Amino acid sequence: MNAIAISNVAIRQTENNLYNLNDLHKASGGEKRHELTNWLKLQQTTELIDELSKPEISGLKENQQVIKVVRGGNKRGTYACKELVYAYATWISAKFFLQVIRTFDAVISGRLKPQAPRKALPSGLTHEQQAEVKALHNILLQSVPFEKQKALAITLWSAVKSKFKVGYKDVPPEQFPEVLSLMARVSVEKGAQYREAEAVNLETVPKLFERQANIPFNLNRNAHYAVTVKGGKIYRHLVSYITSPHEDRMIPCLAHQNDF
Structure with a gap:
């Protein structure tokens, strides 16, 4: 059984060559309008499943399914035969359909080695939280003399990485308030040092x-x-x-x- 990955998303499959349509939706970009439930409600989808379920048309073995739902466990989801995979991909977009059919044909025929799925990273700050962090960063830089802003910018990002062991974008969302607090505290401490140094450097x-x-x-x-x-x-x-x-x-x- 050849492993298939599209857009770095592994498409899970069963031993009788049914493929996980939920993984396919994720590989397409995961848009809500392309959710599997919307496609399954279509009349043409129902008719296609009925046609594929006829042994004389699809060449299915007795009691073999063209679509099945697995509930619970790490393999839960809706699995379907290759023809339904192509139909679902076509409904999503022509571009995605071409990507799917070329990948499936190449992997199944042996012309393409299976892609190794990329290991998912832990969820980081949301886009809104990232925007707030950058906004605070810019505000804090304005509180020190221009010639000190570059040094403070580096210090702030270094402080975040030192505490959380990752860049600010990859900090867990629940630690967002701690990021803001840390940056504000470091800015106050460094700002006091800069002002003191500026006073000492006056001509005397x-x-x-x-x-x-x-x-x-x-x-x-x-x-x-x-x-x-x-x-x-x-x-x-x-x-x-x-x-x-x-x-x-x-x-x-x-x-x-x-x-x-």
Whole structure:
């Protein structure tokens, strides 16, 4: 008995060459409108089964069935002869019928080696859940400076894979809330680190006096600075003319004291 697989779906069969029509439906894409029950209700399907059941037409042995239903167990489903397989495939679509008839003929004749069915993976997040994860990922990236977004993106996906041992798409649906929680927590932790690093990298000079504030510009560089003192704090203006309108950033010093 030759094993047959279509679109990487194994088509189960009985010892007397009846093939599982439920597997065939799955191989076709599993659309609801192509469900087996819809096809079996058709008048032409009933007439075809009646004709095939006549021994003088199909050459069946006595008591041999052209279609049977197996209830329960791992082989449950509706099994049918090759002619009904072709008829069902034709009803689904012309393209699928050609795929079925070519595969069956090639395997039965020995011209084609049976396809090894692909091992099914555990169900992962639904498409809706995946979309929510990606949306949250994008929102979290916007919370850090642009130059840090790439690093945070890698960190977030790595955190998910480290915890769940799979990519986010393959995480079980019931663990969807945990994925969101993990990403939010990692983003908060990394965001705090980025902000702290950004503050440390401000231009400063050594203190000349014990109670002097760290000034936000380099005294060894000859330049004109625009400085604002506001609320007892010192800010240096950093004007960028690359953008239009130009951008004016106020860079604070690291420590502010009113009496130097």
